[in-house]
Amino acid sequence: MVLSRPDRAYRYALVATIASTLGGVAGYLLGAYAFEALAVPVLEFYGKLDAFERLKVCAGRETTMLLLVTSGLSHLPPIKVVTILSGVVQVGLAFFIVSCIVARGARFFALGWALKTFGEAIKDFVERRLALVAGIVAVLLVALYAGVKTLAGTGALSLC
Numbered sequence: 001m002v003l004s005r006p007d008r009a010y011r012y013a014l015v016a017t018i019a020s021t022l023g024g025v026a027g028y029l030l031g032a033y034a035f036e037a038l039a040v041p042v043l044e045f046y047g048k049l050d051a052f053e054r055l056k057v058c059a060g061r062e063t064t065m066l067l068l069v070t071s072g073l074s075h076l077p078p079i080k081v082v083t084i085l086s087g088v089v090q091v092g093l094a095f096f097i098v099s100c101i102v103a104r105g106a107r108f109f110a111l112g113w114a115l116k117t118f119g120e121a122i123k124d125f126v127e128r129r130l131a132l133v134a135g136i137v138a139v140l141l142v143a144l145y146a147g148v149k150t151l152a153g154t155g156a157l158s159l160c
Helices: 006-033 035-045 049-058 061-074 079-088 093-118 120-151
Strands: none
Touching: 006 035, 006 079, 006 093, 035 049, 035 079, 049 061, 049 079, 061 079, 061 093, 061 120, 093 120
């Protein structure tokens, strides 16, 4: 859409950010209030129940808060899983919404800017490499978080 209407790039990014955040809130509410009745069937439908169960075993609130950022930027782990997990482990709703807006917004606005600025020339790069670039940023964020935790003396992030 941005390629056909570059002047609307940021409008599209804003709409995508709002829609993604609202979808995330729906996932959060499923996890918080209707996990067995609704969230399990949704996770099964998308083939994400196993990924969810693995994360649920080892991710507490703090780890889930970090996963909101990495998932929002790069879908590592899948955003559907993390939104529902956030409700299950009771991440604060305000923090959840802000993290969705910041992480998803960063991804959508960066994509809108790149397509508006470079047009068709960057389309192939975005289609093939955007997930890789976002994944690298997510890994750097996790490394930064683990470094800060270690320097603060509270222990490194434990991943399973």
